[in-house]
Amino acid sequence: MVGITGYGSYVPRYRIRVEDIAAQWGKDAEVIKKGILVNEKTVPGTDEDTITISVEAARNALKRAGIDPKDIGSVYVGSESHPYAVKPSGTIVAEALGITPEVHIADFEFACKAGTEAMWVAFNEVKSGELKYALAIGADTSQGAPGDALEYTAAAGGTAYIFGREHIVAEVIETYSFTTDTSDFWRREGAYYPRHGGRFTGEPAYFKHVYNAGIGVLKKANMKPEDFTYAVFHMPNGKFPLTVGKKLGFTKEQMDPGWVVPYMGNTYSGSSPTGLSATLDVSKPGDNLLIVSFGSGAGSDAFIFRVTERIDEVRDLAPKVREMVEEKRIYLDYGKYAQFREKIIMNE
Amino acid sequence: MSTQKVWRKRIERYRLMGQKCKSCGKVIFPKRLICPECGAKEFDDVLMPDHGKIITYTTVFIGAKFLEHDTPYVIAIIELDNGVRITTQVVDMNPEEVSSGKEVHLVFRKLQAEGKTGVIAYGYKARLI
Amino acid sequence: MRDVGILGVGLTRFKEHWDKSLRDLFVEAAIKALEDAKVRKIDSMYVGSMSSGLFNNQEHIAPLLADYLGAKNIPAVRVESACASGGIALRQGFMEVASGLSDTVLVSGVEKMTDCEDPTSALAAAADVENEAYFGATFPALYALIARAHMDRYGTTREQLAFVSVKSHKNGAKNPDAQFQREFTLDAVMNSVMVADPLTLLECSPITDGAAAIILAPIEIVKTMKSKVVKIIGSGVASDTIALHSRRDIVSLDAVRIAGERAYSMAGKKPEDIDVCEVHDCFAIAELVCIEELGFVEKGKSGKFTEEGNTEIGGKIPINTSGGLKAKGHPVGASGIAQAIEIYKQLTGNAGERQVQDAKIGMSQNMGGTGASSVVHIMEVVE
Numbered sequence: 001m002v003g004i005t006g007y008g009s010y011v012p013r014y015r016i017r018v019e020d021i022a023a024q025w026g027k028d029a030e031v032i033k034k035g036i037l038v039n040e041k042t043v044p045g046t047d048e049d050t051i052t053i054s055v056e057a058a059r060n061a062l063k064r065a066g067i068d069p070k071d072i073g074s075v076y077v078g079s080e081s082h083p084y085a086v087k088p089s090g091t092i093v094a095e096a097l098g099i100t101p102e103v104h105i106a107d108f109e110f111a112c113k114a115g116t117e118a119m120w121v122a123f124n125e126v127k128s129g130e131l132k133y134a135l136a137i138g139a140d141t142s143q144g145a146p147g148d149a150l151e152y153t154a155a156a157g158g159t160a161y162i163f164g165r166e167h168i169v170a171e172v173i174e175t176y177s178f179t180t181d182t183s184d185f186w187r188r189e190g191a192y193y194p195r196h197g198g199r200f201t202g203e204p205a206y207f208k209h210v211y212n213a214g215i216g217v218l219k220k221a222n223m224k225p226e227d228f229t230y231a232v233f234h235m236p237n238g239k240f241p242l243t244v245g246k247k248l249g250f251t252k253e254q255m256d257p258g259w260v261v262p263y264m265g266n267t268y269s270g271s272s273p274t275g276l277s278a279t280l281d282v283s284k285p286g287d288n289l290l291i292v293s294f295g296s297g298a299g300s301d302a303f304i305f306r307v308t309e310r311i312d313e314v315r316d317l318a319p320k321v322r323e324m325v326e327e328k329r330i331y332l333d334y335g336k337y338a339q340f341r342e343k344i345i346m347n348e
Numbered sequence: 349m350s351t352q353k354v355w356r357k358r359i360e361r362y363r364l365m366g367q368k369c370k371s372c373g374k375v376i377f378p379k380r381l382i383c384p385e386c387g388a389k390e391f392d393d394v395l396m397p398d399h400g401k402i403i404t405y406t407t408v409f410i411g412a413k414f415l416e417h418d419t420p421y422v423i424a425i426i427e428l429d430n431g432v433r434i435t436t437q438v439v440d441m442n443p444e445e446v447s448s449g450k451e452v453h454l455v456f457r458k459l460q461a462e463g464k465t466g467v468i469a470y471g472y473k474a475r476l477i
Numbered sequence: 478m479r480d481v482g483i484l485g486v487g488l489t490r491f492k493e494h495w496d497k498s499l500r501d502l503f504v505e506a507a508i509k510a511l512e513d514a515k516v517r518k519i520d521s522m523y524v525g526s527m528s529s530g531l532f533n534n535q536e537h538i539a540p541l542l543a544d545y546l547g548a549k550n551i552p553a554v555r556v557e558s559a560c561a562s563g564g565i566a567l568r569q570g571f572m573e574v575a576s577g578l579s580d581t582v583l584v585s586g587v588e589k590m591t592d593c594e595d596p597t598s599a600l601a602a603a604a605d606v607e608n609e610a611y612f613g614a615t616f617p618a619l620y621a622l623i624a625r626a627h628m629d630r631y632g633t634t635r636e637q638l639a640f641v642s643v644k645s646h647k648n649g650a651k652n653p654d655a656q657f658q659r660e661f662t663l664d665a666v667m668n669s670v671m672v673a674d675p676l677t678l679l680e681c682s683p684i685t686d687g688a689a690a691i692i693l694a695p696i697e698i699v700k701t702m703k704s705k706v707v708k709i710i711g712s713g714v715a716s717d718t719i720a721l722h723s724r725r726d727i728v729s730l731d732a733v734r735i736a737g738e739r740a741y742s743m744a745g746k747k748p749e750d751i752d753v754c755e756v757h758d759c760f761a762i763a764e765l766v767c768i769e770e771l772g773f774v775e776k777g778k779s780g781k782f783t784e785e786g787n788t789e790i791g792g793k794i795p796i797n798t799s800g801g802l803k804a805k806g807h808p809v810g811a812s813g814i815a816q817a818i819e820i821y822k823q824l825t826g827n828a829g830e831r832q833v834q835d836a837k838i839g840m841s842q843n844m845g846g847t848g849a850s851s852v853v854h855i856m857e858v859v860e
Contacts, residue, residue, distance in 0.1 A: 013440045045440060046418055047457040047473065055362075055456040083468055092470060096362035096456055330440065339417065346417070348463065349611065357607070378608065384718075404629070404727060406621035407674040408613070413598055415613050423618045423673075425722045433722035435605075435622075436612045443674075448629050459611060471612070 002127045003171035003305065005067065005164035006314070008060025009277040010053050010139075011157045011264065011324035014043040016337045018152050024334040025147045032152060037238020041265025042325075043332055044141040044156035046340055050079045051089045053139040053158040053270075055096045060318035061135070061160040062097065066167065069097050073131035074104040076122055078114025078269045079158075080187075081141045082107055093137065111185060112234055113295020114138060115159065115269040120301055122163045123172055133164040140268035145193035146343055153237050155265025159273035169314055170280060170289065170305040176217035178209050179299030186296065196296070205298045206240055207247075213292050213300035214248045221304050225249035229287035232258030232275035234294035236266050250290075257282045258291075263325050269295075276305075278321035285309045349460065351467040361471035362456065364398070366432065367391035377432045398454040400428035400474075407443040414460050422446050426474055437473045451477040478575040482699030483707045483856070485514025486818045488689035491656045491806030497686065499533055499589035503542045506688035506811075507585060514692040515702060520579035521552040523569045525562030525586035526810035529555070531599035532590050542587070552579075559603035560759060562586060563689065563813025564843025564852035570693045571712050571854070580694055586811035587688035596684050600809075603846040605720035617681050617760065619721050619847045621673035624762035626727040628675065630777065633765065635675050637780030639666040641761040642679050642803055644789055644796075649804025651830035654815075656685050656806030680761040685806030689814035691821070696859075705825040710838075711746065711855035713739025719849040728777075730848035733757075733770035737842065740853040741772075748772035751855070752836040753823045754794060755816035757844035758801040767842060768796060771853070790833060798823060798831040813843035817854060824858040 017040045022029035033039060044053070054077050062069060075097075077089040090105035108114040108121075115138015122134035139158025144151035163172075184205030187194035197205075210233055218224065225231070231250045233241035238261050245255045258275035267274055272293040279289055287307040294300045338344050357378075359365045366377030371388035377396050382389055405424035408415075415421055422438040424446065438446055439457065452474040459471040487509025489502050497505070503524065511517070522543055529538045543553035558565045563586030570584035590596050601610040604619055614622075627633045643663050649655040661679055669679040699706050715735035718724055725731055741747060748771060756771065758764035765779040773794045774782040782788065788796035799805045799819035802812055820839035822828045828836075837858055844851040 045457075047437075047439065047459075049458060049468075051468075051470065052456050052458060059456075092362075095358055096470070098363055328441070330442070403722075404622045404626040406618050406625055406676075407671075408615060408618045408621075409671045409673065410615070410617070412601065412610065412613050412615050413595055421613060423612070423614045423622070425622055425727065435609045435614050435720065435722050448625070469611075473612075 001168055001171050002123065002163065002165055003168040004161050005133060005167050005169065006061040006065025006162040007159065007169065007277050007280055008057050008064060008318045009157065009159040009274050009321050009324065010056035010060065011321065012042050012044050012048055013328050013330050014045055014332055014340065015040045015329045016043055016332050016334070020334050021152055036152060037262055038153050038265060039262050041153060041155035042157055042267070043337055043340055048141065048156065049083045050081050050139045050141055050158070051083055051092050053141070053156065054089060054093045054137045054160065057139060057158045058093060058097055058135060058137055058160040061162050063318040064169070064314040065162045067133060067162070069099045072099045072103065072133045072135050072162065074122060074125055074134045075099060076106055076108055076118035076135065077137045077139065078108035078118040079140050080109055080111055080114060080268055081143065110299065111296035112236070112268040112271055113293045113299055113301060115273040116293035116301035119161055119273065119303065120175065120177065122161065123175065126163045126165060133162055136161045136163065138269035138273040140270050142266070142268040143193055143341065150196070153266040155267050157264060157267035157274055158270040159277045161273065167310060168308050169310045170307045173304040173306050174217055174221035176213055176220050176302045177299060178213040178216055182298035184296045184298055201296070205296060206236065206294050207244055209298050209300040210234065210244045210292050210294050211247060213302040217302035217304055223304065227288055228254060228290050230254050230257055230279045230283065231290040232272050232279055233292050234272045235259065235261035235275060238262050260321060260325060274321060280311065281315060281320040281322065283307045283311055285311060349469055354467055354469045364396035364454070364472060366394055366396050368394045375430050375432055377434070396432055397429040400426045400452055402438070402446065402448055402450050402452060403427050403433065404448055405438065405446050424474065426452055438476065439473050440475050445476060453477055479577055480696035481571050481574045481693055481709045482696040483691055483821050484516065484581065484694040484699050484702060485510045485692040486690070486821055487513055488654060488815055488818055489687050490654050491685050491687035491808055493591045494686040495591065499529060499535070499538070499587060500542065500545045502589060502686060502688040503585065503587040504545050506690040507546050507583060510583065510690035510692050516581055516692060519548055519551060519581045519583045519692065521573060522548065522583040522585065523566040524555050525557070525566035525813060526555055526588055527557060527559050527562050528599050528602060531602060532588065532593045532596065558850045559845035560757065560809050561813055561843040561845035561850045561852050562810040563815070564841070564854070565714070565813065567691065567813060567817055567854060568712055568714055568852050571709055574693045574695060580698065582693045583690055584693060584814060585688065585690035586814040588808035588810040589686050590684045590808060591686050608720050615673065617673040617676050620760040620762055621676045622721060623727060623766065623847070624675050627762060627766065630728050631780070633780035635667060636663065637784050638675065638680055638761040639663050640784050641758065641764045642666045645758065645801040645803040648790065648798050648831055649800025652800045652805060655800040655804050656683060657804045676760055676762070682759045682802040682807040685808040687806060687808035687811045689811045689818055691814055691817060706859050707821050707824050707856050708859050709854055710857045711740035711744030713737060713743065714852045715739065716850050717848055719846060721847050728766065730766050730770050730851070732848050732851040733767050733842060733844060736851040736853040737771045740855050744855040746838060746855060750838050751794065751840045752838050753798060753820065753833045754796055754840040754842065755799060755819050756796055756842045758797055758803055759807060763844070764796065764801065767844070771842060790831060795833045798828060798833060813852065816841035816843060820856055824856060
């Protein structure tokens, strides 16, 4: 049996409401909220970045895994907002967790899919027998261009998964990946903000890949939507995952625990991994879980998990996603948000 | 701080690695060569706890250059559960919420970066529980 | 050990001297001291400067300034103990004369702070750079931590802190060499910009340029040249951990207490014997803690003691008649020497409107960083 030995997330405390962003650009907040089904998003503190978020998420995963960090054989951090363009986030994360030096480290990038990519590789290293434990993290402090539609949803957060053969919390039943060359959303080297194809990001990108990955993994595992307790889909906004989930045959109740986007925003590489974490927080032994990510460029990774008895022992060992989303929030106005996100030209 | 110095201090700052005197048992952070209590020179590595309480604090309105736009921010002396004291920022709350005696836990954060192109130094800060 | 006396003193006005360089300031003060001493030649010199390197990008200033003074080939050494650099320069000169190694020694201090774009970072180098300043603690923040702890432990109030500044400025207004020559009300002090809670702008010493110098000589020589002979009867130095969080007790300044004890012991005197004292009031709270550590008031009671007027010019123990670092200014390296000069003026009856009646024995206390070093001198006027 190979699967998740430990899982943990981190959600920053700062928030900005859709109302404040809309007011800045003279837009109708209610219309926007109805369209994207997002109310507010997380904002990283000025001292937070993908690396700090990864460390906090991984520390929570270690609390649930209950293993010696030195037994982790690889550390993979997937993000589209790595603090360095050249220098892996993974080395700092591994050093902070006490995993170095006998460890393999690599950073991943595939827009919002980089987290599940890290999970994919970590899982396969353990499955192959090469490693005892492997750590995969999806974290981001994504940037939305000022006044752009994505500014309402680009958020910060991350989740870490330790894969292993022992003390499994959720077994991997099946995996499947569906990928094509589709430039729906991209950022050129050196560009400060990303660009996207507007409505082109919908049907030919998100929906095509998530749907096909969903169908593909179900077929491969010979399972139907009714076999699942919960399903998590990548959440660029509140609407897309509900639409694709429905199309695949899942109910709103199945998607509810993982549907964290309305009060978090889209944490990009952390999105579906955090949805899965929130789902694990409420699952019961025997539950079948589906997670399908999406990364622009474009591709989707799908995993099917089955929850084990151990979930009841570890669930409470670290903060739960909903707790972190709800507690001690600090709201920022647009000016403070712009300062935090370095959107103001300072006198350096 | 140069990349060399950031590197040399990374284990101390990322994981709060300190030491315990083999002779008198005093716990010391950061590490030293000579025990300030008994003068002995042999130690065991020991990690500091990530939980403590605020001994004293202040809200800084005119700040250090690297934090000049982050004011007001809170600096506190924190006594960790094992008696060791450290000085750092208390983050993620309104300054009015801080008072002496309150419990904190330590979090991993950016301390400083050398401009937009220099190396980033990470370390410990505190958050109210 | 020989007895050591003061042959001459001199200092520049303390202020932002845009038109004067570090070299200019030192020479001005040194020449005044030499003229006051009526000597042309000195045997050696010490200059205290906290950081000519960080403020002015110039190290090695002792030979530089000796040369500028026209003192050819003399032994010239710069000493540094952060804000106690001046006091330490006095200490080193005192030892050199007392030991018999030299007869006339120039002890001085100078700091040129206003050429520097970021003096706050340079000042923070007096704290533990790696474990305090790097985490965001500024100098005012560190003293604010002490203030908060003192308020929590002893009930010291914000009003009592402000009172220190009110008194400092009242005295400074009587001091023509002081940076600030105006008084402030209690309200004005308390409502000035908050720097690091609870310390407001008017409770923090300023950025200043200035220099001060004293000529020391064996008492025998001083007696032949001065009608009022001031002898240095006690000198004490002590160090402590650099980081505030490593101290034995956050509301105590052990280095001050121990340096004081050593000075009292050498002088054979007690706190009650002191008629006037200059203490290191880099921040209002520092004065309150220092007068406790020097034994003028019981631990924890300095706030009330000050509020009741005991440290005013006519009070039980006048503190900082010069205006203190707050009103007089704090060109870091020069302060320790300037403090000693104020005591000298008090003991020789030359303190003008600030004169303390019948001042016979005086003390000056200089401190570095948040109390990691301190140096105390006691002087007596001998007829």
